Amino acid sequence: MVSGWVSLSGVTVRRRGRTILGPLDATLNGGGLTILMGPNGAGKTTLLRVLHGLERVNTGEVHWTDPKDADGRSQGFVFQTPVLMRRSVLDCIAYPLLLDGVSRTQAREQARAHAAEVGLTVNLDQAVTFLSGGEKQKMALARALMRRPRILFLDEPCANLDGRSVKEIEEILHRIKAGGTRILMSTHDMGQARRLADDVLFLHAGKLVEQSNGDDFFRSPRTAEAKAYLKGEILL
């Protein structure tokens, strides 16, 4: 068996009588940034949710090599649309630590540090709803980093962001990766995938079609589906 930090064997997710993911066998290796690619409906979000324990599987198993990685509190998750709470920016970021029973003062102090870490320079006492799209994503990243996750899942975190915000988020991801956090991120942005991917998982119609390192995937994709996708053709 190939060793990695997590492996899926025979994983299937069925909803409303339809198989939306799998059967999937995959092993994720390495400590870098893995990009999940594939057309709409390929199963990228479902796979991220399975790994984070948000989605029940119908068959198969997810095996974590290190049991510490399996704990949801060792994992951060950034959704495509940030989950907003009716709180101040600071309290939103502090929230995971409050759930863990950390005192409000201490949680807020750490939230301030994390806001600075992701370059969120807005007034942290304002309501979170007033933030711009890019600022909301930075807030979501700061919140996801509060528990110092070993693994960070991101579901199209830069969709709808302008070039400058995308660049800022990518720089933050580089820093997070350099700090030793593994990152698994879905994106439709081909340029972003090329810039960031150490490894690529390419999904189509719920199946893992191709898995390789980033350079190989973009230079010489092996499958007809990946070749067509990289050429911008529409996959049915």
Ligand SMILES: Nc1ncnc2c1ncn2[C@@H]1O[C@H](COP(=O)(O)OP(=O)(O)OP(=O)(O)O)[C@@H](O)[C@H]1O
């Ligand atoms: N709870 C559900 N019930 C029924 N179908 C679902 C459910 N959740 C997801 N699906 C379907 O499963 C398929 C995979 O969805 P998923 O969101 O994982 O794809 P994706 O690759 O992330 O797509 P996108 O790029 O559009 O975000 C889609 O066809 C979706 O409609």
